[in-house]
Amino acid sequence: MKKKLPLFVAIFSFTFAMAQEHCDSAITVALGSTTTAPAFTNEAGEAPTQLCGLTNPNNNPATKGKWYTFTATENNTVTVSTLLPQNNNADTRVIVYSGECGALTCVGSNDDYNGTNSSFLTFPITTGTKYIIAFDNRFSQATFDFSLTVAPPPAEDRLSFTVTPVSGIAGTYNNCIADMNGDYRDDIVSAVSNNLLVIAYQQPDGTFTNTDFPLTNTVVLPSWSIAAGDFDNNGYNDLIYGSGSGVTFLKANANGTAYSTDRKNQSYLVQRTNFVDINNDGKLDAFACDDNAPNRYYMNDGTNLNHIQGGIGDFASGGNYASLWSDFNNDGKIDMHLSKCGQGGSGVGGNINQLFQNNGDGTYTNIAPTANMADPEQTWSSAVGDFNNDGWMDVIVGVNSMSNGNTNVKRNNGDGTFTSVTAGSGFDTFNYTGREYVAEDFDNDGFLDVLAAGGLIMFGDGDFHFTPNPNAYPLSTVDRPMGDLNNDGFIDIQSGNNVLFNDGNDNHWIKLNLEGVQSNRNGIGARVELYGAWGKQIRDVQSGTGFQNMSSINPHFGIGAETAIEKVIIRWPSGTVDTILNPSSDQNLLVVEGSSLLAVSQAKNGAFTVYPNPANEVIHVKLNDASTIINQAGIYDLSGRFISSSNMTNETIDVKSLATGSYLLLLKDAQGNTYSQKFLKK
C-alpha cells in the first residue's frame, strides 16, 4: 500500500497538470481572472491546427497547445491578454474559438500585439456560448500568465462587413473580380496554375458555382497583377496576367466556355496591367507597367495584340508601378496617371509621378510638371476619383515608403493644375504605407472613400476630409479586389479565400451595366455622370485600379438618403452620349451604347433634317433615308430634360406650345436606332 501511494499521487498530479493540454479537457477560467499557464517543456499536449488567420513561419507548425474555456453568462465584450508586466514580453500567440472540440469555429486570433511579443484579442461574447482559448508553443516554451477581462466595447463601426469564405476561390492568385459570363454579376477569377483557371460565378441567389477551365500552358501566373476586359468585343471578358517574366493573355471563346492562351515572349518585370482603348478605335488594347524600362503596351489590330515599348512613360530605368486611366481634363479622352517609385534614389527621377494627357491621335504627353503632379514619392498606386463631386477627377497619391514623403491628396482644379490639399484631410495623420489605394463609395453616402493601407477604409465627406473606420477590417494588405458579390448595391471586398460582404445601411445606390457598340464592349474609358439633389457625381469606367488587383468594371454610385435620380449621362469613348432620365434608384441599369431615347450619336446626326429652323408652329422632318420608319419622337431641352412626346403626322410635329428657346428633337426608328437634331423655337 505504501508503495502504491506515490504512484497514485503521481498519476493524480500528472492528470491535474496536464488538463490544459487538450481541447476536450480545457480548464475553465473565470471572467476577470488571471491564469498562469505552465511551461510547455514537460507537456505533450495537442497543438491547435485551425489557426484562424495566423500563419506558421517557414511552414513549421507548433507542436503543443494549451486549452482553456469559459461560457458567457451575458452578452458582452471581453479581452484575453498576455500583455501583462509579469510576462516580460513572453512570446505567445492566442486563438479563440466557439463551438465544440472537433468542430471549432474561429472567433479570432492574435500574435505580436502592437509590436510586442504578447497576444491581445478583444471579441464579443454571447450569452450561453462556450468559448475555447488556445495558445501554442510556436515561438516559446516558457510559462506565461494570461488575463480574461471585460473590455470596453469597441467603437462602433461606421460600416460593417460580414466575413464569409467562398469555396470557389482557389490557388494563390485569385485577386480578380469581374463578370466573366456576360450577366453583369461580378464573378471571382482564380489563376490556379499554368494549366488551370477557376471561375466562381455569382448566381442570382447569391451563391457561387465553380467551373474549372483547363488551359494551354500560360507559362506565367498573375504574380504581380491581373486585369479583365473584352478585347475581342464578343461579350465575354478576357484576362491579362502580369508576372515577373512578362504577360500572358487568356481569350474567352464565343460563348465563354473555354479560354485560349496567348503568351507574349517579352520577358520583363510587369507591375500594373490594364485593358484600355489607347488609340480609341473601339478595340481594347492592353497596357503593362515595366518596373525596369519604358512601359509596354499591346495594340489590338482586331486579330492580334502587338507589343510596343515606348511612348507612354519612357523613364529609361522604369519605376512604373501603376497606370491609372481616367479623363483628368474632361475633354472626353482618357488620360493616365502613372504612379512611380524607387529606382536608384529619388534624385534620379525614377520616383517622380507622371500624368499623361491623351492628345487624341494615339499619342500621350506627360504634363505632370505643369499640372503640379510631378510628385517625387515612392508610389505603387493612387486612388483616382472625384472626391469633392465637382466634376473633376482628383488623385490621392499613395506611398509605399515614407522616404520621400507621405500620402498626398491632390485636388483637380479643373484648369489643368492640381493642388495638394493633404493638410487637414485626415491623410496627413495617416501613418500607413501600402501598395493598394483605390477609390470607392463603400457606404453609399454619395462621397468617394479610399480603400487604403492598414486594413482601413478612409471614409470621405465630399470635401477632402477622410475618417478611418475605428476598427481595422480583416483585409489582406495586398490581395483585395472589390465588386458587388451579392448584387445588393453595396461594394464587397475579397480578401484571400474570404469575402467581406458589406452589411450596408439605409442609403440608396445605382449601378451601371454598360454595353459598348461603337466603343469597346465594356465601355472602358466611358465617363458616367449622375445628377440629382446632390449635384453631379462622376465615374470613369476602368479595368485595373490600384496596384495589382482587378475590381469590378460596373460603375457604382451611392446616393445617400436620396431616391430620385434626375438623369444618368454616359459619354462613350466613341463620342456617343446616352442620357437616361429619371432612372430608379437601387437598380442595375443596363445601357447599350446609343440606345437611350436621348442618345446623341455623332454617327447618326445626319440621318434627318428639320425645317423650318427656327420654327414657329410646326417643324417638318425630312428623312435622308426614305426607308427609315420613325415610330417615336421626343422633344427635350438642351440639358436633356424631357418636354413632350409627339406622334408624327405626315412627318410634321406641332411645336406651338413650346417656349422660345433651343430644343433637341429625338427620333427613334423601328430598329431602336435613335437620331437627334437641334432646333430653335421662335
Add this chain to the structure above:
Amino acid sequence: MKQFYAGLIGVLMFTLLVISCTMNEDDSYVDVSDASKQSTAVVAPVRFDLSAVPFPKLSDYHFFIGPLKNLKPNYKVLPYEPASVLFSDYAHKKRFVWMPRGTKATYNGDNKTLELPVGAVLIKNFYYDRVLPNNTTRIIETRLMIRKASGWIFAEYVWNAEQTEAYYDMEGSFTPISWMDENNLVKETNYRIPSEAQCAICHKRKELVNDVEVTTYIPIGIKPQNLNFNYNYGNTVRNQLNMWIQQGYLQNNFSLPTPENTIIDYNDSSKPLELRVRSYVDINCSHCHSEGRHCDYRPMRFAFSDTGLPNGAGRTNLGVCVNTEDMQGFPEDLGTIVNPGSTDRSMLYYRINTTNETFRMPLHGRTMIHQEGVALIGQWINSLQDCP
C-alpha cells in the same frame, strides 16, 4: 589623332617589351602566351574596335583560343574571381578581364569599383556541369561589360546548343536546364538570361556629375576588397590585385586592403560568422540596398563597408532590430528585418527562403532558393542575442 596613335604604339611596344621580359622571368599565368610562343600557329590577338563593338558573335572578339567552349583565355585575357560570389541559381561562372594595351585601371578605394580604362572588357560566362541527360557541361550565356568613352555598356551573348558560338541578344529569354549537383541530386530551373533592362537593375547607380544627379552603369565585382586574395592562375597562386598590377592592368599606387576591409569567401566556415554574412549580403544584396542604388528607399545598407561600421551602426545597416517598413502580405511575425535569435521573425530570412517572386529576395537573378546562403543567414540570426 596621329600623334595619339604614335604615342599609343609607343606605349604598346614598351608594354609588350616589359611583358615579354616579365614573362621570360616568371612562368606565372603564361599558358596562353607560352602556347602561342611554343606553337608555330599564329594566334590572333584579341580583336577590339571600340566603335564596332558589341560584335554580333562572341568569337568575333578572340577572347578565347581553341574551341570556344573551352573558354581558354587568349593572351592578356586575365581570369579573376571575387572572394564571395553572387548566387545565380547554382550556375558556375568563369570571369575574365581584358584591357587595351597600354591602358590600366586605377584604384578608387577598397570598396569602390576599380576605374577601368576606356576599351576595357569584363567577360563573365555562366555554365552548368553534369547537365542532364548526358552529364555534359553547358555554357548558357556570356555577359560582357564594355567600357566605352561614354560609360559602361552591356553586351549579352547567348550560346547555341552545339556550344560552338554565342550570339549577341539583348532581349532576354529563358532556357530550361536540369543537372546533377555535388550531392548527386537532380536540380532544375528555368534559367533566365537577362535583358538589357534587367542588367541595368543591379548595375546602375545614382551619381553626381557637375552637381546634377545622373544614372550611370558600373561593374559590381571588381572592387579591391573582393579581389584581395590569392587566386590560383594555374601555374602560380597570387594575390589578384598584385597580379593585375604585374600584368599592367592596375596602377601601382595603393596599399592592399587591410583584413578589416577585405571580403572573405562566405563558404569558408573557418571564418567568423558575421564576416561571412557581411560578405554574403555585400555581393548578393548591396547592389540594390545601398545609397543611390535600385532600392535605397528601404532601410537596409548591405555594402561591406556599411555593415562593418562600429558601435552597432553596422548591425543596424544589416537590419538587426530594424522595422521592415513593408509588411504587405506578410505574416505579422515579420515586422523586423533581422530579429536576434529568431529566423521565424526575421523578414530577411523569409525573403531569401522563398521562391514566390512577389516576396523573394534577391528579386532578380535567382528563381531557386540558395540553401547554403539561407543556412548561413539562419545560423547568424540564431547567434544574435541583442539589439545593437
